[in-house]
Amino acid sequence: MAGLNAGHLNRGRSNLWRWGVLACAGLYFLVPLAASVLFTVDVPGQGYTFDAYTQILGTEGFVTSLLLSLELAAATIAIVLLLMVPAMVALRLAAPGLRPVVEVVCALPLVVPPIAFVAGLGTVLKWGPEHLSRTPLFQTFVAIQNPDFPFVLVLAYVVMALPFVYRALDAGLRAMDVRTLVEAARSCGANWPQALVRAVLPNLRGALLNSSFLTLALVLGEFTVAQLLGFRPFAVWIVNVSGSQAQLSVAVSVLSLLVTWAMLLALASFGGRPRTASAARG
Amino acid sequence: MTALEKTAVETGMKTGTKTGTKTGMKTAVRTAMALDKAATVEFRGLRREFGTTVALDGLDLTVRPGELLALLGPSGCGKTTALRMLAGFEHPDSGEVLVDGDDVTRVPAHRRDAGMVFQSYSLFPHLSALDNVAFGLRMRKVRTAERRAAAAELLDLVGLADKGAQFPHQLSGGQQQRVALARALALRPRVLLLDEPLSALDAKVRLTLREEIRRLQRELGITTLFVTHDQEEALSMADRVAVMQAGRLEQCAPPAELYGRPATAFVAEFVGTMSRIPGRLDGTTVEVLGRRLPVDGPAPAATEVDVLVRPEAVAVRADDTGDAQVIATAFLGAAIRVTVRLADGTEVKADLPTHEAATLGAGAPVTVSLPDRPVLVAERTH
Numbered sequence: 131m132a133g134l135n136a137g138h139l140n141r142g143r144s145n146l147w148r149w150g151v152l153a154c155a156g157l158y159f160l161v162p163l164a165a166s167v168l169f170t171v172d173v174p175g176q177g178y179t180f181d182a183y184t185q186i187l188g189t190e191g192f193v194t195s196l197l198l199s200l201e202l203a204a205a206t207i208a209i210v211l212l213l214m215v216p217a218m219v220a221l222r223l224a225a226p227g228l229r230p231v232v233e234v235v236c237a238l239p240l241v242v243p244p245i246a247f248v249a250g251l252g253t254v255l256k257w258g259p260e261h262l263s264r265t266p267l268f269q270t271f272v273a274i275q276n277p278d279f280p281f282v283l284v285l286a287y288v289v290m291a292l293p294f295v296y297r298a299l300d301a302g303l304r305a306m307d308v309r310t311l312v313e314a315a316r317s318c319g320a321n322w323p324q325a326l327v328r329a330v331l332p333n334l335r336g337a338l339l340n341s342s343f344l345t346l347a348l349v350l351g352e353f354t355v356a357q358l359l360g361f362r363p364f365a366v367w368i369v370n371v372s373g374s375q376a377q378l379s380v381a382v383s384v385l386s387l388l389v390t391w392a393m394l395l396a397l398a399s400f401g402g403r404p405r406t407a408s409a410a411r412g
Numbered sequence: 413m414t415a416l417e418k419t420a421v422e423t424g425m426k427t428g429t430k431t432g433t434k435t436g437m438k439t440a441v442r443t444a445m446a447l448d449k450a451a452t453v454e455f456r457g458l459r460r461e462f463g464t465t466v467a468l469d470g471l472d473l474t475v476r477p478g479e480l481l482a483l484l485g486p487s488g489c490g491k492t493t494a495l496r497m498l499a500g501f502e503h504p505d506s507g508e509v510l511v512d513g514d515d516v517t518r519v520p521a522h523r524r525d526a527g528m529v530f531q532s533y534s535l536f537p538h539l540s541a542l543d544n545v546a547f548g549l550r551m552r553k554v555r556t557a558e559r560r561a562a563a564a565e566l567l568d569l570v571g572l573a574d575k576g577a578q579f580p581h582q583l584s585g586g587q588q589q590r591v592a593l594a595r596a597l598a599l600r601p602r603v604l605l606l607d608e609p610l611s612a613l614d615a616k617v618r619l620t621l622r623e624e625i626r627r628l629q630r631e632l633g634i635t636t637l638f639v640t641h642d643q644e645e646a647l648s649m650a651d652r653v654a655v656m657q658a659g660r661l662e663q664c665a666p667p668a669e670l671y672g673r674p675a676t677a678f679v680a681e682f683v684g685t686m687s688r689i690p691g692r693l694d695g696t697t698v699e700v701l702g703r704r705l706p707v708d709g710p711a712p713a714a715t716e717v718d719v720l721v722r723p724e725a726v727a728v729r730a731d732d733t734g735d736a737q738v739i740a741t742a743f744l745g746a747a748i749r750v751t752v753r754l755a756d757g758t759e760v761k762a763d764l765p766t767h768e769a770a771t772l773g774a775g776a777p778v779t780v781s782l783p784d785r786p787v788l789v790a791e792r793t794h
């Protein structure tokens with residue numbers, strides 16, 4: 131009886147703790163956010179108004195820059211997953227000894243600061259056309275810098291997303307016995323691509339979703355590389371538009387937060403079962 | 413026609429005789445699945461090295477049509493490697509694998525026509541039991557309704573008709589291996605490969621599943637290779653047992669012959685319990701424990717030899733003047749295993765009926781004798 135009571139008490143206490151921690155974390159995030167929102171809508175002398183937000187939405191470039199960012203994110207996610215999933219499965223099956231090497235290579239983008247990265251990239255982009263002006267490669271250099279869809283940014287983002295994607299996929303692959311699943315599928319008459327798509331990928335769902343989340347968040351928020359290479363995706367546009375107006379600049383950051391959340395939620399629901407999605411987010 | 417028979421026809425495989433009176437669904441399925449002609453499997457001089465370890469060192473072995481052959485051997489002797497070569501997951505450095513006389517060494521795994529049950533749980537976690545069994549048929553592009561019906565019949569065959577909707581994590585270990593067995597049989601393979609399918613299960617489940625696998629294998633008449641390092645499992649299930657050591661075949665024989673007439677000292681000591689008693693070889697007889705016994709099989713060249721004896725062949729009698737001494741007893745149920753130390757320090761194990769051994773406590777003086785039968789001898793190792 132006493133033990134029962136103690137257990138009950140314990141659980142009650144740990145529940146209390148949980149709520150306490152949650153409340154603290156909530157305050158830490160929500161108070162600044164609420165303050166920001168309040169600041170943008172409560173203009174002294176005018177009462178409550180959504181002027182700042184309508185002003186943003188009316189500003190030239192909102193839709194185009196947001197769309198550009200989303201396109202870049204979609205392309206980056208597609209490329210980085212197409213590159214990394216087969217590579218990592220192959221690594222697990224054929225060359226487990228190479229794993230530390232790949233791990234280090236994939237972590238490099240974390241070590242190299244974006245400034246250094248973009249400086250190198252800029253040098254190549256300048257050097258290329260000068261030396262290749264008479265070859266077909268010249269056209270390639272022009273094409274990847276097309277301002278409507280700067281593919282060079284996708285290339286840069288793929289590299290920058292590697293550490294996150296590697297980690298997410300590695301955790302997913304670690305949670306299952308890839309070799310046995312592939313062999314079971316093969317002994318059931320599946321060829322290599324079928325084994326990968328039908329036996330491995332469905333069990334990697336959470337990891338794929340995780341990688342996509344991280345990549346999406348990275349691309350939507352990336353400023354340095356895009357700005358220095360002279361393109362104008364959403365993050366760059368936000369900084370440009372906020373300018374000197376205090377209310378406007380805060381409204382812009384609130385808006386960008388909401389856009390990112392909206393995208394993540396959209397991806398989560400697109401990704402399928404809410405269980406997986408919430409697990410991936412949590 | 414049952415769905416399974418239909419799929420069998422559609423996938424272009426041999427259908428069994430359809431004369432069954434269909435006394436029940438299971439009979440019909442088994443008739444449909446029973447093969448016209450079981451396959452012969454041959455390993456010829458298989459060799460495989462991993463770096464410096466030699467996993468297979470010239471393995472020669474023939475599996476007869478429709479038999480259950482157990483591959484038995486100590487850990488690391490190459491059993492799994494041999495099985496994986498037949499499945500197509502591993503490739504030999506030299507040698508070849510023949511199925512019905514055709515060299516399949518270069519055929520990729522998914523076209524080998526071999527069903528496999530793995531040691532670890534290998535069901536696809538994202539599919540229900542039914543979809544797991546139907547996976548192979550899906551790869552063969554069999555229509556949904558048909559493959560589900562066929563899978564349901566197979567689940568029934570392994571006694572899990574009511575578990576089709578469950579996911580692997582909702583099944584017990586034994587149930588998972590049954591589903592894996594049904595999945596391996598779904599494509600009506602020519603050979604069934606089992607790599608220690610029972611080693612992850614507890615003793616009781618292992619025993620029932622062992623019998624079930626054997627019964628199913630007999631009814632389907634499918635050529636089966638069964639890897640195990642449990643000699644009891646091998647001896648009780650298999651038509652023939654192949655004992656391997658260090659990548660080579662030591663002996664391949666029916667269980668009784670393997671036990672009664674082991675071809676090598678390694679087999680003698682690996683299968684069952686064997687004691688070694690020093691003896692003097694003289695032509696075709698050996699002098700041991702004060703008597704002269706004929707030698708069974710070819711005799712080694714040396715004169716100082718060990719006589720190999722099974723515990724049930726050793727007689728132990730309480731004798732106050734005996735120079736041997738009981739050093740331990742172990743209760744085995746119907747018998748008691750008595751360990752005796754002879755005058756020269758050799759330890760011999762003997763199985764005695766429980767009532768006879770009642771007076772033999774540790775330290776009791778005894779005499780040890782052998783029956784008047786031919787004995788196995790081996791060169792003395794130490």
Ligand SMILES: Nc1ncnc2c1ncn2[C@@H]1O[C@H](COP(=O)(O)OP(=O)(O)OP(=O)(O)O)[C@@H](O)[C@H]1O
Pocket residue numbers: 462465466467485486487488489490491492493494641
């Ligand atoms: N992929 C591999 N890479 C390196 N060495 C391997 C590989 N597969 C097997 N080996 C080695 O080959 C030898 C035989 O392995 P195998 O798995 O066939 O043994 P086994 O008889 O199945 O043993 P167990 O009863 O423990 O399963 C072992 O020494 C093992 O270490």
Ligand SMILES: [Mg+2]
Pocket residue numbers: 491492493
């Ligand atoms: Mg093994």
